Amino acid sequence: MTNSSTPIRTARRRPHVVVVGGGFGGLTTIKALGKSDVDITLIDRHTYNQFHPLLYQVATASLNPGDITWFLRAIRSRQKNVKFLKGIVLTIDHDAKVLGLHGGVTVAYDYLVLANGVTANFFGTPGAEQFALPLYKRSQALAVRDRLFAYLEEAAINGQDEDLRIIVVGGGPTGVETAGAFAEFRNESMPVTYPELDREKIHVTLVEATDGVLGPLLSLDDEKFMRGIIAGPLATFRFMRACYPHLKARGGGDIVNVATSAAVRWDGANFGAYAAAKQGIRALTRAAACEWGRDGIRVNTIAPHARSPALERWINANPNEASEFFKTIPLGRIGDCERDIGRAVVALVGPEMRYLTGATIPLDGGQAYFG
Numbered sequence: 001m002t003n004s005s006t007p008i009r010t011a012r013r014r015p016h017v018v019v020v021g022g023g024f025g026g027l028t029t030i031k032a033l034g035k036s037d038v039d040i041t042l043i044d045r046h047t048y049n050q051f052h053p054l055l056y057q058v059a060t061a062s063l064n065p066g067d068i069t070w071f072l073r074a075i076r077s078r079q080k081n082v083k084f085l086k087g088i089v090l091t092i093d094h095d096a097k098v099l100g101l102h103g104g105v106t107v108a109y110d111y112l113v114l115a116n117g118v119t120a121n122f123f124g125t126p127g128a129e130q131f132a133l134p135l136y137k138r139s140q141a142l143a144v145r146d147r148l149f150a151y152l153e154e155a156a157i158n159g160q161d162e163d164l165r166i167i168v169v170g171g172g173p174t175g176v177e178t179a180g181a182f183a184e185f186r187n188e189s190m191p192v193t194y195p196e197l198d199r200e201k202i203h204v205t206l207v208e209a210t211d212g213v214l215g216p217l218l219s220l221d222d223e224k225f226m227r228g229i230i231a232g233p234l235a236t237f238r239f240m241r242a243c244y245p246h247l248k249a250r251g252g253g254d255i256v257n258v259a260t261s262a263a264v265r266w267d268g269a270n271f272g273a274y275a276a277a278k279q280g281i282r283a284l285t286r287a288a289a290c291e292w293g294r295d296g297i298r299v300n301t302i303a304p305h306a307r308s309p310a311l312e313r314w315i316n317a318n319p320n321e322a323s324e325f326f327k328t329i330p331l332g333r334i335g336d337c338e339r340d341i342g343r344a345v346v347a348l349v350g351p352e353m354r355y356l357t358g359a360t361i362p363l364d365g366g367q368a369y370f371g
Contacts, residue, residue, distance in 0.1 A: 040082040089116070097110065303368060
């Protein structure tokens with residue numbers, strides 16, 4: 001006999017968090033929810049996570065595709081409150097809180113995290129989208145690699161007297177490292193793998209809108225100087241301005257800008273315009289921190305020394321100069337991109353640092369002193 005006044009206990013449904021995208025952002029979100037009382041569904045069009053910083057090594061045949069991928073379902077071995085669903089999101093019904101996937105599959109959610117990455121921006125350049133090869137995905141890296149070897153094989157058979165030019169557009173970290181890897185392949189691997197080709201006829205060109213604004217001040221005209229301002233503080237301002245309404249709507253958040261210690265170098269020769277542009281980023285950081293703090297938004301800047309693959313090649317090519325450079329760093333080494341720089345940024349945006357804003361953090365092993 002049941003007492004009618006006794007409440008009937010039913011199983012409580014835990015909140016359902018759906019994360020779209022198994023990249024760095026998506027996996028970091030899932031890891032942060034590891035001990036939360038929620039159920040998580042990870043949705044991605046692929047069954048693997050790809051390590052974007054090394055895509056260029058797949059494109060230049062330095063690594064195999066499997067070397068930079070990780071099976072997404074393996075996350076279950078570390079975290080039991082998550083499951084994986086392979087699919088492509090086609091629609092989002094915000095009112096009903098339902099995702100529509102290809103094949104007619106629907107997924108309901110209580111909370112939705114969109115971490116589905118980016119696509120190439122061709123900036124309206126005529127012919128770029130039709131003829132260029134972007135480098136954002138594993139499949140694109142393989143397309144670059146296959147195109148490279150197809151041309152080399154053709155040249156080995158029919159075009160040994162013709163020049164072959166590889167053009168890399170974009171002088172950021174990926175562009176510099178990709179161009180450097182192509183040049184390294186030409187100089188070191190080709191004499192062995194393609195002895196019939198003259199490596200002097202293989203050209204690698206890096207195209208960049210700015211020239212890095214390095215050099216003596218009197219060597220720069222107004223246009224070159226302004227390129228650094230446009231690519232540095234102006235671009236930073238535009239990104240911060242775009243982020244502000246979204247961070248305010250969610251009750252706060254963090255912005256981390258990237259600057260450099262060039263402005264406090266012991267020898268500022270040839271770095272004047274570059275340092276001026278980077279100092280502008282620090283000034284914007286400070287102003288935004290003061291203006292947006294009331295909205296719960298923290299804004300900081302890091303000035304890192306990161307041991308990127310491009311820097312690694314410079315170290316190998318210039319061991320004596322690198323040794324002298326290391327002596328200027330109290331910790332005696334360049335920071336590891338993930339273990340030193342990445343984890344420092346994670347700590348910077350974490351709750352333990354919630355009272356810090358408007359600061360410039362020199363992640364450089366103690367080399368720089370900003371005062």
